[in-house]
Each structure stands twice: as C-alpha cells, then as structure tokens.
Amino acid sequence: MSSVIKLEEVHKVYHTGEVDVHAVRGVSLEIRRGEFVAVMGASGSGKSTLMNMLGCLDHPTKGKYLLDGIDVSGLSRDELADIRNEKIGFVFQGFNLLARTSALENVELPMLYVHHRVRGSEQRQRAMNSLEIVGLAKRADHHPNQLSGGQQQRVAIARALVNQPALLLADEPTGNLDSQTSIEIMGVFQKLNDQGITIVMVTHELDIASYTRRNVIMRDGHVVTDEPVKKRLIAEDELRKLREAQQAVNLA
Amino acid sequence: MMRIIATVRIALRALRRNKMRSLLTMLGIIIGVASVICVVGLTTGATKQVEDQVRSLGESVLTVFSGNFTSGAVKGGWGSAPTLTVDDAQAIAQLPNTVAVSPEVRDREQVLANGLNWNTMVQGEGPDYPQIRNWKIASGVMFTEQDVRSLAKSAVLGKTVVDELFPNENPLGQVIRVRNIPFTVIGVLAPKGFTLWGQDQDDVVLVPYSSHMHRITARNFVNSILVEAASDGVIDQVQQEITDLLTARHRSLEPDFTVRTQLELMQRVSDTSQQMVFLLSGVAAVSLLVGGIGIMNIMLVSVTERTREIGIRMAVGARARDIVVQFLIEAVTLSAIGGAMGIALGVGSAMLISALKHTPSVTPAQWIAVAFASSAVIGVVFGFYPAWKASKLDPIDALRYE
Numbered sequence: 001m002s003s004v005i006k007l008e009e010v011h012k013v014y015h016t017g018e019v020d021v022h023a024v025r026g027v028s029l030e031i032r033r034g035e036f037v038a039v040m041g042a043s044g045s046g047k048s049t050l051m052n053m054l055g056c057l058d059h060p061t062k063g064k065y066l067l068d069g070i071d072v073s074g075l076s077r078d079e080l081a082d083i084r085n086e087k088i089g090f091v092f093q094g095f096n097l098l099a100r101t102s103a104l105e106n107v108e109l110p111m112l113y114v115h116h117r118v119r120g121s122e123q124r125q126r127a128m129n130s131l132e133i134v135g136l137a138k139r140a141d142h143h144p145n146q147l148s149g150g151q152q153q154r155v156a157i158a159r160a161l162v163n164q165p166a167l168l169l170a171d172e173p174t175g176n177l178d179s180q181t182s183i184e185i186m187g188v189f190q191k192l193n194d195q196g197i198t199i200v201m202v203t204h205e206l207d208i209a210s211y212t213r214r215n216v217i218m219r220d221g222h223v224v225t226d227e228p229v230k231k232r233l234i235a236e237d238e239l240r241k242l243r244e245a246q247q248a249v250n251l252a
Numbered sequence: 253m254m255r256i257i258a259t260v261r262i263a264l265r266a267l268r269r270n271k272m273r274s275l276l277t278m279l280g281i282i283i284g285v286a287s288v289i290c291v292v293g294l295t296t297g298a299t300k301q302v303e304d305q306v307r308s309l310g311e312s313v314l315t316v317f318s319g320n321f322t323s324g325a326v327k328g329g330w331g332s333a334p335t336l337t338v339d340d341a342q343a344i345a346q347l348p349n350t351v352a353v354s355p356e357v358r359d360r361e362q363v364l365a366n367g368l369n370w371n372t373m374v375q376g377e378g379p380d381y382p383q384i385r386n387w388k389i390a391s392g393v394m395f396t397e398q399d400v401r402s403l404a405k406s407a408v409l410g411k412t413v414v415d416e417l418f419p420n421e422n423p424l425g426q427v428i429r430v431r432n433i434p435f436t437v438i439g440v441l442a443p444k445g446f447t448l449w450g451q452d453q454d455d456v457v458l459v460p461y462s463s464h465m466h467r468i469t470a471r472n473f474v475n476s477i478l479v480e481a482a483s484d485g486v487i488d489q490v491q492q493e494i495t496d497l498l499t500a501r502h503r504s505l506e507p508d509f510t511v512r513t514q515l516e517l518m519q520r521v522s523d524t525s526q527q528m529v530f531l532l533s534g535v536a537a538v539s540l541l542v543g544g545i546g547i548m549n550i551m552l553v554s555v556t557e558r559t560r561e562i563g564i565r566m567a568v569g570a571r572a573r574d575i576v577v578q579f580l581i582e583a584v585t586l587s588a589i590g591g592a593m594g595i596a597l598g599v600g601s602a603m604l605i606s607a608l609k610h611t612p613s614v615t616p617a618q619w620i621a622v623a624f625a626s627s628a629v630i631g632v633v634f635g636f637y638p639a640w641k642a643s644k645l646d647p648i649d650a651l652r653y654e
Contacts, residue, residue: 057567057647078571085569096564096651100269110568112258159568 003066004167004198005031005054010063012049023049025221026063031200033166036193038209038229039202041218048171050218051202055088055169056080068166085113089160093172095152097144103155104140107131110163130158134188150181157188161197168192170201174208180242186211187235211235256581263582266554267589273550278590280546281630284539285591285623288532289598292619294605295532297612299525306518312484313384314491316344316477316498317510334473335508338461340498341378341477347493349486354378355474357464363417363457365428370416374430374457376464376474382441384480392424392439400460403467407435410454411443428457433467435459446610487513540626543590544634551583551638562642563650572643579642583635584628591627595620 012024024046031037041047052058053065056072057080065073068087075083084090089110097106107127111118118126131137134154144152153173160168170189174182182205190211193199201212209215210233217225267274318336341355357376362369379396382389395406407428414423423437435457444453465471481490491511498509555562562575570578599615606613 052648055567057651078573081566081569081571084567090567092651096560096567098561098564100265109565112255113565113569113571113574117255163569 091170093175280543281590285594286597293602293615352380376461408439410456548634559653566647575643579639584631587631
C-alpha cells in the first residue's frame, strides 16, 4: 500500500491525422512513498506523455494506473479534476502563475476548488505556511512580475504543496532557470523530499537528475533504464562549491 | 456563497484589467437600457399627467361636441357644425342622472385692459362650469344664472391673463374690453397649469355663454356642452340618454354630434401608452440583443486570451463547472454593471429632459427591475457559449498555449 504510483502495462496512442502515434508502449512503473524520481529522455521519447498521464491530465489508452491506491485510468474529466486537486501538486517549466495576482492568492488557488470548503482565514493561513516552506513568506503580496524566475518557481512549488498532495509532479522545473537558481530549486525539492514528500520530475538535464534518488530513462515509449542515482548531488554542497568558486574568481 | 463572492471578485479584477474594453463592451447594454429607461420615464410621466388631468376634469364628466367628425369628407372638426344649441343643453339638464350642465362657446379674442392687451381664449360658460371642472375660484365670485339671463358683462379671469393684464394689481372690479365691449372682472380662477398638449389652461377669460353668444360672437349655437353625471357609475347610461335625446331632438338620420366621456379619453391615453410600451420593449429587446452579442464576442476573446489561465485552473483541480461558473459570472457582472449604468444614465437623462422641458418624468420601479434583470439574463445567455467553450478546453493544450 505504500506505492504512490503504480503503472501496469500503460499505453498511449494519439490518433492525429492519418498516422496513429504510439507515444507510450507498455510502461510498468512503481514509485513508493518518499521517493524522488527523475524521468529522463530525449524529446519524442514519450516522457511528456507519461508525465501527463501521471498527472491525471490524460487517460492511458490501455493499461492500469493506480494513484495512491485509486484506479484512475477510467475516471471522467471531473473526477480527474478532483484527483488532481487532492492528490497532485504541479510544478511547470514556465511556472504558470496567474499574472497580476499576488503570490499568496496564487498559492490559494487550488483551495478554491477543494470539495469540502476551506474558510478564507484558513486558506490564507495554509497558503502562508506553504510560502514559508519555500522561504517566500515575505513576498506574499508580490505579483509574479515583481519576482525573479527562481522566486516564481518557489511560489509554484508552494502552490503545489498547499493541498498536501500525495505526489509532487515537476515538469522540467529548472528549464527556464540559470544554473545557480536551478540548484537552489533542487535544494527546495531535496528538502521537501527529506520531509517525506514523493516527487516525480521530468528533466532532460543529467546534472539536475543527479539531485534525485532514482532515474528512469525512456526511449521510444519504453523505459530503458531504471536505476538508483549512484553519485547523488546535494544541493547545499553544490551551492557552497559554486560560491567558493565565484569567490576565487573575485579574488583572482 | 463565499465561493460566488470570490468568483465575482475574480471577475471584477479580470474586467478591471481591461477597463476600456469592458466599458466599450458594456456600451451596447448601457445605451439600450438607458434609452428605454429614459423614454419609459418620460412616457409614463406624460401618461400619468394626462390621467391626473383627466381625473381633475372629473371622471364623471361628459362632453357633447357638435359636428359629425366620423364622416369622410372635409369637416371643420369637433364643435364646428352649428347643430348644438342652448336648448339642447337645457334638455340634457332635465335628464335624471345629470347634476350640472354648461353650454360652451369658445373664441380667441384680443383682450384689452389697463393699457395692456393680450390674445386669449374667451370662453362662454354656464355658472356651474367651475363645479364641473373641479376648478376653484381663487378670489371674487363666479357669475350666476342671473348673470346668464341678463347677458351680464362679467368676466372671470385665468391666472395667466391676470398676470398679463394686471401685473401687481388687483383685477377685481377692473374692466377688460373684448371687441371693445367692457366686461367687469368679478373673479379670478385658481391656477390649473398646462394640459399635456402644452396648452396653458390658465390662459382663459370666462364670460356667461349668453353674453358670449349675443354680445361678442353673435351666434345661436354652442361648440360643446359640458355635462356632469350623478356618479361615475351612470356615465355609460347618461351617454346613451344624451345620444337618444339629441338624436330625437335633431331628427337627423346620422348623429350630428359626439358624446365623449373622460373615461374614453383616459382609455385612449392608456391605449397609446400601452402601444408605446410595446414599441419600447421591441427596441429594448433589439438593443439588448446587440449588447449581448458584444458581450459574447468579448468573452470569446477573453477565453482565448486566458487559455493558459484556464489550463492552470484545470491543472490544480477546477472542474468544468467551475470554469463555466467563472466565465458566466464574468459575463453577468459585465452585463449587470452595464445594466446598472444604463439605468442610472436613463433615469438621469429623463430627469434632465423633464427639467429642461418642464414635463414630468416618472420611472416605474418595475421597469428598473425588469431592465436590470434582463441585462443580467443577457449576460447568462450570451456568456454561456464562451464559458462552455472554455470548460471544454483540454488542460494539456491549454497549459501549452502561448
């Protein structure tokens, strides 16, 4: 019962135009609670399709998907929406925050769609807690255009956490960030993972993937490699090294 | 409920973001509602004035006009044919259900007095005229039956005539001249104001009808006969009795007179205003339709512009219904604000016009309610398609939308 994700022979076929695109061809995967997994692969490998299915944004054409013990493969659109709301926190490459809306309100957004109503004061409290976790409580009333890329991504992470999901799904979370900020964001993920939060992340950057604990590599719709990370990087150490290097440059 | 309020707040913020666009979108609704409210206000005001006036004439009053105005050829109009006489009036007075009768003769005359002159309506009436018309004598007295018999040269003036001929003077006992015949002013009528046709009712000089017929115009017929029935209930009966009586007296095949009641007049006025209301409802419907199409158009643009926002909301768990409700509320907010602004503008301009033109304006509350409700309904009707379209977006595509 401790597996958060369980895929059994999952297929996805797109019927676009005359040719059927077989994006995912029979993936079986189990991810347990507390894991930190990177899904990697070249573009066209099927990793985005897999990610969409993991995120309950799309149905598998064939196969079974159990999320936190619930079979979600046959659910309706609205049922999937509820699952996303309760079980999944999304972090996107492009941050996907609502413009002209404060950080706090962005974080409150998922609570608007919760089934059992959350009171306004409680919403604010929970959103503030989330922002504190990612270290942005002081910027709660800032709008996205007043925040740096790294800060925006932290707001997005806070939003993903606010409903205490079973799974944090990150789609190229560092794709729009410079290398130092990327490491900072990975540091946030590592901290969350250390607290027991399950994280699945899609990336194509090998060094980013080595901050996770397990790497799944896809090619042509199949999982070709699935192994634990051998030389796991720790964001704090890497950041320290980076700062030392910068200092050295300054001294020279 | 709280979720609705939160959604309204989101909608207001979205609309504020594009103030100019929102305003232009609302303009269709604003103009439509404003014009209807304004015209309804003025029409209702005018109708109410007519009804008040008719009522002030007395609801149990009938007027007999000479001349058969229903025949096809060219006619002089009501009261022009020399068919009604003072004897007719006296015969009518003998009918069981009439309480007062006044034969009427009318003529425009140049009236001289006090070194001043004024062109006014010189009206020959019976002594019961003020009672029938429900018109008080402000000062002095009305002429009597005795004055009528003696062709007295007595006159009762309307307020306007007093103002023109005797500014800052007491007209009582003074002499006015009509066609060089001196009449002594024995009374002044209380001011009555304008009729809805814009006629100044106070611009009048009353003299005994006999004096008018024999001293001023030298004729033996009257223009009309004013009759007061015993009560509102017997009006139809009295109308029939007068018709029978005069038909018999005139021995004509076709009636050469018309008997009109105030109720008929009131009926006619309310028929007219009813038609006006129908016409206005049509105009309102068309303008609201146009406004609604404008709203639909902008909401479609808004849905396209905010595809990514919709994607985000769906990703964090918004159901199709949540998206529909959000965009519907936005459309309704747009149209309801437009409706409210239209009502304010309409009431304001009706008040302005009525102030400038000295016509009353009454905006009935139910029209305001209907206008507001129908603009809100327009928002729902025309906002539904864009909202539905938004809710049918695929979250993956919506998130990827640039």
